[in-house]
Amino acid sequence: MAGPNPSPTEPPAPRGEPMDAVTVLVCSSCRREGDGPETPRPGSRLADAAGALAGALADPGVAVRRVACLGNCSRGLSAAVYRPGCWTYVFGGLDEASGGDLLAGARLFAAAADGFMPWRGRPEALKRGLIARVPPIDLLKDLP
Numbered sequence: 001m002a003g004p005n006p007s008p009t010e011p012p013a014p015r016g017e018p019m020d021a022v023t024v025l026v027c028s029s030c031r032r033e034g035d036g037p038e039t040p041r042p043g044s045r046l047a048d049a050a051g052a053l054a055g056a057l058a059d060p061g062v063a064v065r066r067v068a069c070l071g072n073c074s075r076g077l078s079a080a081v082y083r084p085g086c087w088t089y090v091f092g093g094l095d096e097a098s099g100g101d102l103l104a105g106a107r108l109f110a111a112a113a114d115g116f117m118p119w120r121g122r123p124e125a126l127k128r129g130l131i132a133r134v135p136p137i138d139l140l141k142d143l144p
């Protein structure tokens, strides 16, 4: 029997990567308009590919996680790239072969001293596929 649900205020259990790791959140539910009901969905295959690449890279500064939906369904495949204390980037228009681009962008972001994902060197799919960037919560106190 499973125990009680953890408190939403509890920190997540350690998963082997540093707490300041850049995390690629891939929507595993995404499918393109006109796609059939087949499973696994294209988003799930992208999540699998990105996860396999991350495993092969073995970069402790980059992690890949699956999420059920990023609210970008009509412009999938979708993923977000999160770095604690920094802006979060949401991407759409990806395809099943975009795992390498997501990992390249994540590694670029992880190395950025200013906390922004650099435009220069960013894979084309992450330039044309940028849907939104969301400020870090710490920035809210400085906004008008």
Ligand code: FES
Residues within 6 Å of the ligand: 027, 028, 029, 030, 031, 043, 068, 069, 070, 071, 072, 073, 076, 078
């Ligand atoms: S199903 Fe992928 S963003 Fe909603």
